[in-house]
Amino acid sequence: MSFFSYLSHLYLLALLVFFKCMFPFADSATLSIETDKEALILFKSQISQQSLNPLSSWDQNSSPCNWTGVSCNSHRVVGLNLPSLGLDGSISPHIGNLSFLRSLQLQNNKLTGTLPYQICNLFRLRILNISSNSLQGLIPSNMSRLAELRVLDLSMNKITGKIPEELSFLTKLQVLNFGRNLFSGGIPSSIGNISSLEDLIVGTNTLSGPIPSDLSRLQNLKVLDLTINNLTGTVPSTIYNMSSLVYLALASNQLWGKIPFDVGEKLPNLLGFNFCFNKFTGTIPGSLHNLTNIQIIRMAYNLLEGTVPPGLGNLPFLEMYNIGFNKIVSSGDNGLGFITSLTNSTRLKFLAFDGNLLQGIIPESIGNLSKVLQKLYMGGNNFYGTIPASIGNLSSLTLLNLSYNAITGEIPVEIGKLENLQMLGLAGNRIFGRIPDSLGNLQKLNKIDLSGNELVGGISTAFGNLHSVLSLDLSNNKLNGSIPKEVLNLPSLTTIFNLSNNFLSGNLPQEIGSLESIVAIDLSNNRLSGNIPNMIKNCKSLEELYIARNTFSGPIPGTLGEVKGLGTLDLSYNNLSGFIPPDLQKLQALESLNLAFNNLEGIVPCGGVFTNLSRVQLEGNPKLSLKIGCGNAQDHRRKPVKVYVSVGVAVMATLVVFFSIGSLFYMKRRRKIPDSSNFIKEQHQMVSYHNLRQATGNFNEENLIGNGSFGSVYKGCLGDGSVVAIKVLDIKQIGFQKSFLAECEALRNVRHRNLVKLITSCSSVDLKNKEFLALVYEFLGNGSLDDWVKGKRKKGNGEGLNLVQRLNVAIDVASVMDYLHHDCEVPVVHCDLKPSNILLDEDLTAKVGDFGLARLLIEKVGDQTSISSTHVLKGSVGYIPPEYGLGVKPSTAGDTYSFGVLLLELFTGKSPTDDTLMGEQNLVGWVQSAFPSRLLQVLDPELLLLMDNLFHDGRNINPEVQQECVITILGIGLSCTMNSPDSRISIRYALHKLKAARNNLLNHVPTHQASKY
Template identity: 40%
Template sequence: MNSILAFVSLILFIYQIHSNTCITYASYPRNEIDRAALLAFKDKMIEDPLGIMSSWKESVSHCNWSGVYCSRRHVGRVTALDLMNQKLIGTIPPDIGNLTFSRAIDLSANQLRGNIPEEFGRLFRLKRLNLSYNELGGEIPRNLSSCEGMQVLYLLSNQLSGRIPDELQYLVERELIKFVVAKNNLIGEIPSWLGNGSSLASLQLQENNLRGRIPAELGSISRLEILHLGLNNLIGHIPSSIYNLTSLISFGVSLNSLHGEIPLEIVNYFPHLQFLFLSKNRFSGQVPHSLPNATGLKGLSLASNSFTGSVPANLGNLMNLRYIFFGGNQLQTGLDGLSFLTALTNCTKLKYLDFGYNKLRGEIPVSIANFTNTLHMLYLGSNLITGSIPREIEKLSGLQILGLYDNSIGGEIPHGIGKLQNLTYLYLYGNKISGAIPSSIGNVTQLLRLSLGYNQLEGDIPPSLGWCRQLQSLRLSNNNLNGTIPKEVIGLSSLSLHFGVAGNSLTGPLPLEVGNMSQIVEVNLSDNRLTGEIPSTLSQCLMLVTLDMSGNSFEGSIPLSLRTSIGLEYLNLSRNKLSGKIPIYFENFTVLDALDLSFNSLEGEVPQEGSFRDMKRISIMGNKELCGGIKELGLPACKVRDMKKWRKLPKLKISIVVTISCLIMLTCFIAILYRRRKSMTRPSVALPTDERFPRVSYAKLCQATNKFSPSNLIGQGSHGLVYRGILDGNQLVAVKVLNLNQKGAFKSFLAECEALRNIRHRNLINIITVCSSIDFTGTEFKALVYKLMQNGSLEQWLHPTENLLDMPKLSLNQRLDIAIDVASAIEYLHHHCQTSIVHGDLKPSNVLLDHDMVARVCDFGLARLLHGSTNQDASKCQASSSGLKGTIGYVAPEYGLGGTSLLQGDVYSFGILLLEMFTGLKPTNVMFKDGWTLHEFVKTAQHESLVKILDPSLLSAEYLAGTGHSQISNADTVRFEKNIADIMRIGVLCSAKLPIERMDMMNALCKLCVIRKNFFKHGM
């Protein structure tokens, strides 16, 4: 018995040793290697904003980590890693190659950088790899061919370069089903060996720099369903072998240099075709009349080619059609005119219809009303269309874009146009439309751009256009309009692209409300009958690039206030009745390319600096009393004042004058000294109130805020609380109540009063009044009352809290407008106040947005007035108080070293704010540590693609559809990226570490205005 027990004990002992050995072996190669690889991946992440790796803890099995999936059969081995769309920032470590049991890895839609590790080639079990929509660079690893079981390879939308490796031929010939490397920088020719991929179902190589001809071998891929080769540099014909791809669902070769004719039997070749993209090539011949037989077609684009002949009459058979783009060809119509539009009304799912830039004749049929409410865009511009706009067009309630420009359409604009509530773009220019502009257009409140120029319209400009509070561009030039310019229209603050009424018969003065268009880029008032003086409020249009007021009857002098329009590139004041001297400030307009002051009554000396050095940039003819200037102008020399008369004065008279002057100066000095000593004995508050804004009592503020109810609390500043209130029963206000028990609160109150007492600017917060009193308990009470900004602060829009996550994202245009608003405010404080002012605490929470999303800088509690000789020297002057405080992340580095408050400090804060607005990253983000700052982050990214560090919400809203066209060309992409680079460059220069290296606000504002013009010029 004992021997049996001993034998059993021996067996158990041996099993235990063997068991421990197995556990030790398994715990390292099967568990710890995968675990270590994942931890290495986590360590390479600079930022994990959504916190998906917060569960990756040492105390938890890695198989329970978010995004990690393990095998049931092989304990602890990772079979899949899914971290798609987690906004991760970092690099992929080579340790990823240790996940040898992985079958699927999806790291798409992040911000991963660096190269694709070659170690991916060790994952021989890998079937699906998705690294799309990142910032990966370098070449495609050649050893991916070692992943013998690879079926799906997605690498689109990165920065990959080089050629498509020949080593991938092995994958293509085996099981690779989907090969997508679109939207990179790949070069070379399309490899012919891709035609060996009998299993390929999707081949997408579009938006690279591939060149040469389409390989005929591609026609051998019998299972191919998606073939996209567009946006490359391909030439030649489409090889006939392509038409062997009977399984093709989507075929795209847009934006190449392909030519030839499309076979009439194309539908027979592609019986399952749903999407056909052939636009922007050199295709010729007729549009295949067999196309309407492809009843499964959802998208059809043949735009920008050289197709001739007629439009197929039976396009209405395409019942599933969502969009059709035939614009930019040479299509014509027969005796039936535009009857094909009647047929297309059968396509009940149609959203976008474009036949612009052809040679179509005929009248727009009344049957156009049969299009369903799903139709969003109707383009028939630049054709030979006659007749009138059918009244029935009012039934297209879903219409957003209507383009009938450059035709021969007559008649009147239907009054029912005002029923198109969703209309945002209305282009009717270049026709023969007559009658009055219907006042009903004012009901189209979503309208962004209205272009009615070059017609025969008459009557007044309807004031109801002022109801279109989102209108950005208004073009009414070259009509027969008369009457005055309505202040309701020219006072639209939303107008930011163009305001044009040239070539009409408008009369009266230019309304003072012109200053409300502070964001406007181009204004054209030429060739009318406008009178009066040039209003000084025009100086509030700080973004002006083009201003044409020629051919009117403006009189008086050129206003001094125009000196703020330093961004002007074109200024034409010719053919008016202006008098006085040419302002010397024109010399400071560094970007001014054309200045026309000819045929006025100007006199005096012509400046010689700036644009006046180049005769080609100025025109001053027709002003007989001008003199001086550069020699090339050929003007007479100006007369020098005769100083001999002063020498003839008796010495006694001179002595008397000098004595009296000294006495006056001595009296003034004593008075100033007395007042200064008196002010030192007790503090005084210079309240920014006048007769329009009477002071308000504590009781009235208590009533306005419902006894300062917590439900009305809308914010907390550095020295008090801010409440919402209703003053006098109808005025919405924000009441900032100072906490006088807090250190520096009273000083902050004095600073804000002093700063706001004499400044007025559209982009500064409007102070209504102040309250300096005692409350009901006898305690001292001080408050500032502002106009309420209904859209809150920029901070809330950039970084919404949990209860505001459903807020819409700011578009790129909105952010650029806000940046220019803020720059305008700071530039005004620095260079256009009687005493230059340092704001001292510029940050998103101190930028408020009104109901029109116009930005206003607020909170002057840390503001300081600079005392120096001139505004030009203000940057060198010391502030009235040192020890300036601010907010971490936005305060300039020199303040941490005991520096004084200078203008460059505000410039630094603005630079950081600008970078934050476009990257979406706070300067206090956890990724910024150990000397790594938002400034350094963007500065480093300048050597790569700056688009990749944009706030991701901008790319879908602006980059992918920012041009307003059906497709984005390479030129659009290049322009977009250049403008983004320019914006980021301004932010980097403004936030330079050394104050001497920063640009001033005047230059920053000017450059931002030019960038906005470039965006708008190309419809971005």
């Protein structure tokens, strides 16, 4: 073979080898793209097919590189990006066959199931984003195989378990976002090894334990978000050395200790700072105000003290400044001077310093704040003076809350310039004058609360222009005139319409029916007259209707039976006549019906709410008859029995007379209470000594259920079968007559669901011809709160009261005390508030009783309401405020002190007279010494045990969240028990804070306002 022939063969052989090499490559490419195609088809098969199928382009006969959301390089699928397409289904494990995939983005869909472990076969993956879905289960344990991963975002799912330690092997990771899931356990310290990490977001989980100090090794970290977990301990000081941090968020944990004073110097690049909802103490670090580029500062809901440090004028880029609900103080007329400093922050959108101890006059410079300011929270402080007219310059405001201060003067007409305002809160101040017509210019307003002021005049017809208003509360003022029809022609009014406790008169217009979507209407305690309009039937969404204490006349409209969702109906204390409409029986949702003290007649219906007369109040209607055997449909021989019951009647017509001439009437002496006509307003059930003796088995000790300050209390059964509690006064006690009169007078004109109902009284002589005085109350089967606190009573499962139940009791008591102090025609001071005077019904609703020391308040002294008498009252040891011992007259502030002690006792289980409280240390001082860092040492041990397994609406409430709630509650108790009456919060503010604490506990969502309803 010649050389050329050999070379020719060699060339042909090389060419053949070349083609043999080429064909297998082509085969491999073809098979690979087919493998990707098959994996995608299997992925699609687990996605629910919809009428508008976003994957309709995924045709098996076409190349996957042309499909929606699929991207390829020359021969393989490298990207699957299908965000926000509404995909519904699960992630196929065959997705792990897309071995060249670099980007997988399925965020903001409706995917369920677990994250398949085959996803960890995608070792080329750089971006994995499956956030905002409904994935469950654990993170695959082999996630460390994704060595090329830069972004791992699984936020806003329902993933459980612990954060894997193996994530530390993802050495190229820049973004780790596990926020808003259900992760538990601690934060792995090994995360500190991911030196490339820039964003670490694990907020809104149930992580616990301390913050690892190893996180400080993340020197490239810009965002650290650990908010809304159960992290404990102090913040490691090394964290503040992460000089690259731009955003630091540790809100809503159990962190405590002081915020370093030099935090602003150590984190010079900080733009956002969020430490809300923790237990941080000390003062606001002044160095934060040196961060000239800072945009967000949030430290609300902590225990920070001191004043607002200077330097706020150095923050030109500040957008949010929130220091609300701390213990920040200021004093003097210039106490709010820091507002002037903020006028340099021209980007400020959110400003909140509500719920503090700030004092001073709102400066005129408030009108110079940022033109883009949208939300301004200033409520719950001690501001005084007037609202500056310059506030009308804040043209971008959507929320203005100045509620619960001591602001006086009139509402400036300039508020009407705030055209973007959506919420206006001025409640609980001392604002007087008329409501300006200019408020009618606020076309975007959806909530307005002017309650609890001293506003006068009529309701402006300009309110009829508020076409976006959802809630309108003008209660507890001095408004007069009629209800304008224009206000009732607001279809947007859908939540609250409250005009109660004013002096409104005239008829209720038929236009009330225009409020078709309203949920709650309260017109009680006015001077409204005429008939109740039939058109109220059009209020189809109505759940609560209160029109008590007016002078409505005529029949109860039967059309109320068409309001199917009605749950509470109170028509008491009017002049209504005629029969009870049978259609009220059709209201299946009706839980509470109060028709007391009208002129109703006829037979009480049998069905619906009337099947359980404990939910119906009919007293004060002497012509009403109740059918015997109402529940038996076959009983056609029902006999009428008169219902003669009165609540709060002070003295019976049969009271003994001529007290001063007992020698002439020794055998049958009678005493008459002076001016009895003022007490007796309605005929009521008459009971004699003989009736009560029979009811109690001759006052058998087996029926003795307690001893009060002025007598014994027996359980009894009256002749009509009703079970009652009979308080027999001890005539040997000094002042027993005053106790009797005080209790009658205090309860004569009051009505509240949390008051023990007084049914009647008895004044007679016993078998030995000795004077006999007794008060007959409703019987509450769950005993006194004192029995529950001391462990003498338990629930059916052997447990005591859990946190929610104790908090509900506290709110019940605060509600009725707020009513007695602020909402009665003549304020009432109880003077002996303690657990033994609080009774619980079958539903554990608390009711306050024993008004034997109560006094009516008839004059104002400074800021405190006080009685005119010089008679100094005594309460019970441990609950008496210190000023009473110095001869100070009883006041509402005194009741607040007693309530504070009661609150501390309810949650610690320790009585103020406990033997362990030795020497000068009392219950208040004992709690104060442990508050807040050693809180667990003072809590009731039984309450602590129940915290481990507390559920609400089927959802477990985290024990740490409960502990945060208890800190708030005990803080309220301590604020109620300050030595100086002027330093105590009012019972109304305590009630407001307790309701907010309950909202936060049950929803774990911070709220700035608590609704009356």
